[in-house]
Amino acid sequence: SQQGEEDPQALSIQEGENATMNCSYKTSINNLQWYRQNSGRGLVHLILIRSNEREKHSGRLRVTLDTSKKSSSLLITASRAADTASYFCATDARETSYDKVIFGPGTSLSVIP
């Protein structure tokens, strides 16, 4: 079964607005990562947050992690049309002896110019 589940499945916003995507997972993790995928392309790593971190920033991206709720959120501020893509969270299960990176189903973000 998939480790991460993103919410919402699809999100449409106006350029300049903020976009928030959420991810929930089931088991204890070492890290949680967010990836972006443009249509027809491979995934691009955006940001990694460790299980002992609560918040991390990278440019217009802000990621939070709440291990007690087993959830994370990705905030994209001042969105641009170029941010239109699918966004995936990925987790690695702590109970395995190796880091098995499992992806959620993704959130499809459309930013309207």
Next chain:
Amino acid sequence: DARVTQTPRHKVTEMGQEVTMRCQPILGHNTVFWYRQTMMQGLELLAYFRNRAPLDDSGMPKDRFSAEMPDATLATLKIQPSEPRDSAVYFCASGLVRTGRTEAFFGQGTRLTVV
């Protein structure tokens, strides 16, 4: 500019034919993943290698799929015989396992269509 290279980018084949997809991981990376992406199932982990050894291939249909790493610069995923339900985009990703973290770098994928 280091990147994961996958070949071919597109493949159309007839049902029953053998399909081989190749991946060149980033030099120095010790971890290789194979994922399959479909609209219905999303991204599924098929196989996982570390230092060329298969650690997990539980996501792969064993009767028709096989994954190997003949050397550190090449990973292969074979389907024999192929079926229409294998149609998907297959991604290879490589990473360098550091203490407590694995960040995966993805190739552009192989879009497979089995007719």
